[in-house]
Amino acid sequence: MTTLVFLDPAHPAGRVADATVPNILVTDQGLTRGDGIFESMLAIDGEPRKIRAHLDRLAVSASTMDLLIPDAGVWQAAITTALTAYAAGAPEDSADHGASNESRQCVVRLIATRGPEGANSPTAWVTVSPVSASLAAQREKGLAVLLLERGYDSDIAARAPWLLMGAKTLSYAVNMAALRHAHHQGADDVIFTSGDGLVLEGPTSSVLLAHVSDDSGVPLKRLITPHLDTGILPGTTQGALFAAAQEAGWELGYGPLTPADLLDADAVWLISSLRLLAPVTTIDGKEIGTAAIRAELTAELSALLATTL
Structure with a gap:
C-alpha cells in the first residue's frame, strides 16, 4: 500500500x-x-x-x-x-x-x-x-560489497558544480546500474571510489568504519567517515549517529579514506535512513574484521542510533 x-x-x-x-x-x-x-x-x-x-x-x-x-x-x-x-x-x-x-x-x-x-x-x-523486508535482512546478515570507481577525481565538485555532486537528484540511473553490476558479480552493494583513489559513498548510503585499537594495540573507540568536500551527499543518519556516539565517548573523524583504510578497519558499515546500520562483511571478497567484532560493534552502535530515532 x-x-x-x-x-x-x-x-x-x-x-x-x-x-x-x-x-x-x-x-x-x-x-x-x-x-x-x-x-x-x-x-x-x-x-x-x-x-x-x-x-x-x-x-x-x-x-x-x-x-x-x-x-x-x-x-x-x-x-x-x-x-x-x-x-x-x-x-x-x-x-x-x-x-x-x-x-x-x-x-x-x-x-x-x-x-x-x-x-x-x-x-x-x-x-x-x-x-522493504530486504532492508531489515541486510541489517541482520550484513553485506558483501564491491569497490567501483565513480569516474571522477575527488576535487570534481569544486571544479564542476554543474555535475550536481552532493545534491540528491532523481538521476539515479548510474547508481542503480552499479548495484545491478554488483548483483551480477554475487555481491550485495557497492562503495564508490574516486578516480584518485579515495573512498566516497554507496549508491544509496554513507560509509562508516571503526577502529577499536590503535597501531600499538591500545584500546580506543573511533568512528571515521569520508569527508564531504569530495562531493558526496551529507548523510543524515551518519550525522545523527556521530552525535550520539560522541556523547558515548567515541572519537570521531572524517577522511580522506582509501580502500586500504576500509580493509584495515575493525568494522565497516553502510548507513542510511531506511537501512540504518548494515555491517559490511567483505569488500572485494576480503573479510572485514571478524564476525564477533562486527556483531559486537553493530549492536553497540545500533543501540546508540536507536536513541536518535
Whole structure:
C-alpha cells in the first residue's frame, strides 16, 4: 500500500490522490530527464525521523539545481496528511503495542521535479509506503560489497558544480546500474571510489568504519567517515549517529579514506535512513574484521542510533 499526497496551493495540507492510477504528466521533466530531487526518511509510529535534517538537505539540493520548491512548512503539512492517510489504511495489527519494530515503520519520500516542459510549474508530492523486508535482512546478515570507481577525481565538485555532486537528484540511473553490476558479480552493494583513489559513498548510503585499537594495540573507540568536500551527499543518519556516539565517548573523524583504510578497519558499515546500520562483511571478497567484532560493534552502535530515532 502506497499513500500519495500532492503539494497543491489549493490544498494547504496537501491533496490526497490515488496512487494506483496515473498522476504525473508524461511531459514532466522529472520523468523525461530525471530533473528533480528527492529525500527518503523513516517514520516510526507515524512520526517522521530527522525531518528537519531531511528538509534542510532537500532545500540544499533544490538550491544547487536552481529548482523552486515549496517551503518546509508546506512539506511538513503534506507529510502529516500522508502519514495520517497511510495509518488509516494500514492493517490493524501494525499499530498494536506488541507489533514488531519493522511493522511500525514506513518510508516517507519527498519528491519535487521541474514540472512539465515549458510550464514553469514544479511538481511536488509525498509518498508513504512500507519498509522493504530486504532492508531489515541486510541489517541482520550484513553485506558483501564491491569497490567501483565513480569516474571522477575527488576535487570534481569544486571544479564542476554543474555535475550536481552532493545534491540528491532523481538521476539515479548510474547508481542503480552499479548495484545491478554488483548483483551480477554475487555481491550485495557497492562503495564508490574516486578516480584518485579515495573512498566516497554507496549508491544509496554513507560509509562508516571503526577502529577499536590503535597501531600499538591500545584500546580506543573511533568512528571515521569520508569527508564531504569530495562531493558526496551529507548523510543524515551518519550525522545523527556521530552525535550520539560522541556523547558515548567515541572519537570521531572524517577522511580522506582509501580502500586500504576500509580493509584495515575493525568494522565497516553502510548507513542510511531506511537501512540504518548494515555491517559490511567483505569488500572485494576480503573479510572485514571478524564476525564477533562486527556483531559486537553493530549492536553497540545500533543501540546508540536507536536513541536518535
